[in-house]
Amino acid sequence: MGGTEHLTVERVGATLVLTLNRPEARNALSLPMLVGLHDGWTEADRDDEIRSVVLTGAGGAFCSGMDLKALAADGGMAGQRYRERLTADPDLHWKAMLRHHRPRKPVIAAVEGPCVAGGTEILQGTDIRVAGESAVFGLFEVRRGLFPIGGSTVRLARQIPRTHALEMLLTGRPYTAAEAERIGLVGHVVPDGTALDRALEIAALVNANGPLAVEAVKASVYETAELTEAEGLKSELERGWPVFATADAKEGAKAFGEKRPPVYRRA
Missing domain, CATH: 1.10.12 (Lyase 2-enoyl-coa Hydratase; Chain  A, domain 2)
Known part of the structure; x- marks a missing residue:
């Protein structure tokens, strides 16, 4: 089974569990993480024994977006040895973030802690979403003078009411899990530490179907x-x-x- 130093892969029955695994950086995106995600989606598509995918994060965080500190420091990200993969497929990072790829199996997000910037952008590529009570969402790019280029200006207003989408995009403010549920960004809010359990329960229901x-x-x-x-x-x-x-x-x-x-x- 695949995976990288920043992305772990596990099988739970017929569900493939992909875990963003860089907790010391609140699972900020890195090249090893993006390559691992890309390969995880590919495995799920190719393996007919896999009926669903759960995407989650390690260490009480989902994903805090791009590693801005690393980008500012050296113009790159950790895991430069994966550069060859990006050179071979310049679209790999967009596929990894579900911008240019839609897995054919249902994808269920299990969110704990921060799910902001690139994390909220990846979230929009998932199908069913569960969040712990303390989860935080938001598109912070405009606060840094940046653009949420992972698909949010296109997708978000198609997934939640436009007024809420524009407020999230233009203010760059954080949203609580309760607020995210109220506006329709997530479907379930559960006690902290149980998002993965609920996501696996939903996956099991999906897996039992044709x-x-x-x-x-x-x-x-x-x-x-x-x-x-x-x-x-x-x-x-x-x-x-x-x-x-x-x-x-x-x-x-x-x-x-x-x-x-x-x-x-x-x-």
Whole structure:
């Protein structure tokens, strides 16, 4: 299984758990972390035994964004030996941050502590979000004279009401977990230290479902997001009808009739 010094990878049943692992820097983004994330998303896409992904952070933090201190000090980031990977794929960091890549498996974020700047930008690429009570969110870039170029000026207003998106983007102020839940940025707020547990519980519910159906539903939601209703309904049929012809669909109906858990084989 992959991973780097700043990104750990673990399997929990059919869930791949990716942990940002640089707690001494509140999991600020680094080259080893970005390479590890990229490889984790790739593994999840390629391995059919993986049904879902949980993204979390070590040491009571999710991600505090780019390592501004390192950038200011030497114009680079820790882990320069990974430069060859970036040279080979100049888009690698955007894929890692889910700006230019959408995993086909559901991605569940388990947030504790700071999830700010680049952390909030990565969060917008996840599908389901759980936060500990003390989690903090925000896009601080404008406070540093920077631009949130990880996708937030495009995605955020499509995920939460525009007035809240613009306030977050233009003020650069922090948001509590309760406020993030109220505006719809996260779906669950749980006691501190239990976000990962809740995320794994949600992942287990996802994993119990037909994988072909789950992946088709996720794809349809994103494919139709910016279409007209008529266009979206047409696209939905194109995605949805083939699912009914699968062996998994037949197994789901059979298991229901026999009052037993279904055994899906991705077929």
